[in-house]
Amino acid sequence: MNQSISIEFPNAIKLTIKREDLIHPFISGNKFRKLKYNLLQAKSEKQETLLTFGGAFSNHIAAVAYAGKEQGFKTIGIIRGDELRGKIIENPTLLFAQECGMEFEFVSRESYRLKNEPSFIADLKQKFGQFYLVPEGGTNELAVKGCEEILTDDDAVFDFVCCSLGTGGTISGIINSILPHQKVLGFPSLKGDFLKEEIRNFVRINTNWELITDYHFGGYGKISPELIDFINQFYATTKIPLDPIYTGKMVFGVIDLIKRNYFPKNSKILLIHTGGIQGVKGMNIKLKNKKLPIINIYD
Template identity: 60%
Template sequence: MTNNQCIILDENIELSLKREDLIHPYISGNKYRKLKYNIAFAKANNYKTLLTFGGAYSNHIAATAAAGKEYNFKTIGIIRGEELGAHLEKTLSENETLAYANSCGMEFKFISREAYRAKNDMSFLNTIREEYKDVYILPEGGTNDLAIKGCEEILTTSDLTYDYVCCAVGTGGTLSGIINASKSSQKVLGFPALKGDFLTTEIAQKTNATHWELIQEYHFGGYAKVTKELVDFINGFKKEQEILLDPIYTGKMMYGIFDLISKGYFPQNSRILAIHTGGLQGISGVNKTLRKKGLQTLDI
């Protein structure tokens, strides 16, 4: 069970952070939730190999590799960017995510970005099954019905007393599970890390509930985009609260919540619960990009 840590408590607003990042050192946050029932299903059906998809700094790739090692599965990662496989030793020396996955025994297949866009097409998946035979395939980001079931367990009975529940959004699976587990009297707010309104349709296909909303203004330019303003906020938050946020998901959500509080978005006496979904392993990759640009890095 994870704990809720109070961040703001005054006469007007209470904000707490659910520390899902503390569940497991490597299978962290929502990745643990998404993998839980998929791992159980794979074991029950005698699969020996997990295969999934991701970018070079994917939290899901790292978590799947860790889960494979812990639960005795072979793992295969289909990685976006065929150039990364041209000099694998160099890639592993420069990329902590892939180096960690490799240390857990994950086998890599690097494909072009064009080919990667077809990752959900049935013809592409059939080709993968032909090549790797009897594998249990997890989608990019890990979202499927079993993942949503796992994410429904993020909220506990005591969490149903909050007025608002906030969560960062990637593929929408985590938010969908939270929506399903929440009460209709609560308002669930999703903070997308990606630009565009397509996630509204995606999430609506995963839940019948309507007591949720996407807050679109805090993506900071899009997925994996990080600004000095965001870095300053995350570093300041860590200094004040002694909690590290990731810059792709949770950092953007927390920035958005603080900004909305300052603008009077939440009514007086509101109780807000924000979900820390982990993803801290990706910070090294972001810092590498920031250093290349001569910009301030995130304090780890």
């Protein structure tokens, strides 16, 4: 599942991309890893319904919807933004999830912030009955367990392991599975370094990892013509599609750090492709509306 790309740099640095996006056509990358043990747990509890949370173009919503269809669960998505009600047909992610059988509950952004409150969950149970709760982004201890399986024995040759992050579950699993000589670099898609505390809740070691917070391009869901051009050029050169929310920013950041001599000479760097390609169609709709260049990762 690794795909090497050859890029010439003065310090003889080698990049390898681990194509986690190819694990499954619809439950790709870290979503497959995060859901693996949660689905097993839901079955062991004899639950029939999965309930989770997400935004308009959420990779997680799409993955849970398909996983439910594939494994026989009813699925409910609590969607941030009550203005989206009635606009499903205009949204590729929500339309896909609906076609997989997911039922939606649209809530205001203000209400959505209460999603972790016991009273909010109690109200959902009152309305929908019993369900297995999958957190926003899928991150919990079972998700981290699944992400600990991303690295294999073959990856022991690498000095650095890099990944994007939104909720911190994927990087936590990777940190738990690295070898002593390796360092993990996380590239948050959100502003700030508040995710450090979330990660510390899940990792067994608090060394050999660092968050690189300079490549969020303005924050979650924010992109720029520079990033679009990078993703398009990267695809034209390598035929590897990147998403603009997570992996695209991470790959941009790693290559920029190489140019800035961040990595020692002869470093072997593994980049984890966490998927998220389904969100590109939705992003392109937004870009077209703003009369900006679109992301061209389709032959």
